[in-house]
Amino acid sequence: MIAVAAASQSQLTAVTDQLNALIAKMPIAKASLKLLPFAPTAAPSVSHVKHASQPTAPVAGTGTGSGGGVSGLGVGGGGRSFIAGKPEKHVLVLGSGFVAGPLVEYLARRNAVTVASALIEEAKSIADGHPNVRTVQLDANDSNAVREHVRRADLVVSFLPAPYHVAIANHCIAEKKHLVTASYVSPGLKALNDAASGVGITILNEVGLDPGIDHMSALKVIHEVQAAGGVVESFESVCGGLPAPECADNPLGYKFSWSPRGVLTATQNSAKFLRDGKVVDISAADLLRSAQPIELNTSAYNLECLPNRDSLSYATDYGLQSAKTLFRGTLRYRGFSSIVDQLKSIGLISADKWVNPNQHQSWVSVCACCFVVDLC
Numbered sequence: 001m002i003a004v005a006a007a008s009q010s011q012l013t014a015v016t017d018q019l020n021a022l023i024a025k026m027p028i029a030k031a032s033l034k035l036l037p038f039a040p041t042a043a044p045s046v047s048h049v050k051h052a053s054q055p056t057a058p059v060a061g062t063g064t065g066s067g068g069g070v071s072g073l074g075v076g077g078g079g080r081s082f083i084a085g086k087p088e089k090h091v092l093v094l095g096s097g098f099v100a101g102p103l104v105e106y107l108a109r110r111n112a113v114t115v116a117s118a119l120i121e122e123a124k125s126i127a128d129g130h131p132n133v134r135t136v137q138l139d140a141n142d143s144n145a146v147r148e149h150v151r152r153a154d155l156v157v158s159f160l161p162a163p164y165h166v167a168i169a170n171h172c173i174a175e176k177k178h179l180v181t182a183s184y185v186s187p188g189l190k191a192l193n194d195a196a197s198g199v200g201i202t203i204l205n206e207v208g209l210d211p212g213i214d215h216m217s218a219l220k221v222i223h224e225v226q227a228a229g230g231v232v233e234s235f236e237s238v239c240g241g242l243p244a245p246e247c248a249d250n251p252l253g254y255k256f257s258w259s260p261r262g263v264l265t266a267t268q269n270s271a272k273f274l275r276d277g278k279v280v281d282i283s284a285a286d287l288l289r290s291a292q293p294i295e296l297n298t299s300a301y302n303l304e305c306l307p308n309r310d311s312l313s314y315a316t317d318y319g320l321q322s323a324k325t326l327f328r329g330t331l332r333y334r335g336f337s338s339i340v341d342q343l344k345s346i347g348l349i350s351a352d353k354w355v356n357p358n359q360h361q362s363w364v365s366v367c368a369c370c371f372v373v374d375l376c
Helices: 009-025 100-107 120-127 143-152 162-175 193-198 213-227 260-266 311-318 336-345 363-371
Strands: 002-006 031-035 046-051 054-062 069-075 090-094 112-117 133-137 155-158 178-181 234-239 271-275 278-282 292-294 303-307 325-333
Touching (some): 009 031, 090 100, 090 143, 100 112, 100 120, 112 120, 112 143, 143 162, 155 162, 162 178, 162 193, 213 234, 213 311, 271 311, 303 336, 311 325, 325 336
Parallel strands (some): 090 155, 112 133, 155 178, 234 325
Antiparallel strands (some): 002 069, 031 069, 046 054, 271 278, 271 325, 292 303, 303 325
């Protein structure tokens, strides 16, 4: 919902003409324009406009100058809303990485939000411009401090590295607070299912892009086939957060949109999938070398595909127990896998060795450290 104010009828008409032109150019947005009666007043005017998806939450738009008419542009399900009155819930967001900003912006439309991060300046940059978002510096290893912040929240969202999720989940169980993560369900989290159910909380995982949106699109297609009386015999789903071709301007053809460590760690996973009725196991050592070119209905993209973890674990979740092929893959621009495999072979993405960048003046020195321990 967007509220537009103007000091005169002519100014308002000029703005609404531009908005109507924008609406005509973007039919996919399903936007609509409603012009309220223009009535100049001695004080700024306020219009309370109800959004279709927010029937009880007024959105306020204030006029400028000595008075003005207000025009509300309702965009189905989108737009930035400023909700009058008390925030609905208090949400604790743990972490201030690349994906935290858009979530905080969304949550802050209706809720009070606390961004807790070890990197306080990052957290402050996310909170900037949102009056109902506060920040706090927090060490995720400080169990007592984490527990206290969980206790104060209605909902916890963890964008911390996946190894922290089990500890955060235990805090949420103890304090009876719901938890959301974008990470895969680990064995440690799965083991907490009964404890979470016992106190009546939900621990919701795999709600990012991949995993997350890919699940939604997969089930949409599968359910449509099943509703039409069909049977899915082969299912393949590929996904990748890739930069636009003109921005893929480094040797990897990749830009980090989430944790760099997470991206590189994912290249060291093993994988399992079903192909023509046969189970295919890919070891962690062979994952990058198993990448295959993928052809689309366009020559604009030069892509390759890596097997993505254990596809067989989704046979039951997707209702595809009878499928002969079940494959989930990760997309990258072609050449990514071979380069990262070479970096892996010389130890540059090893989790077993830590290199202090402050002790090195060049990449030559860093690389030498990977081979000669005394240089580290």
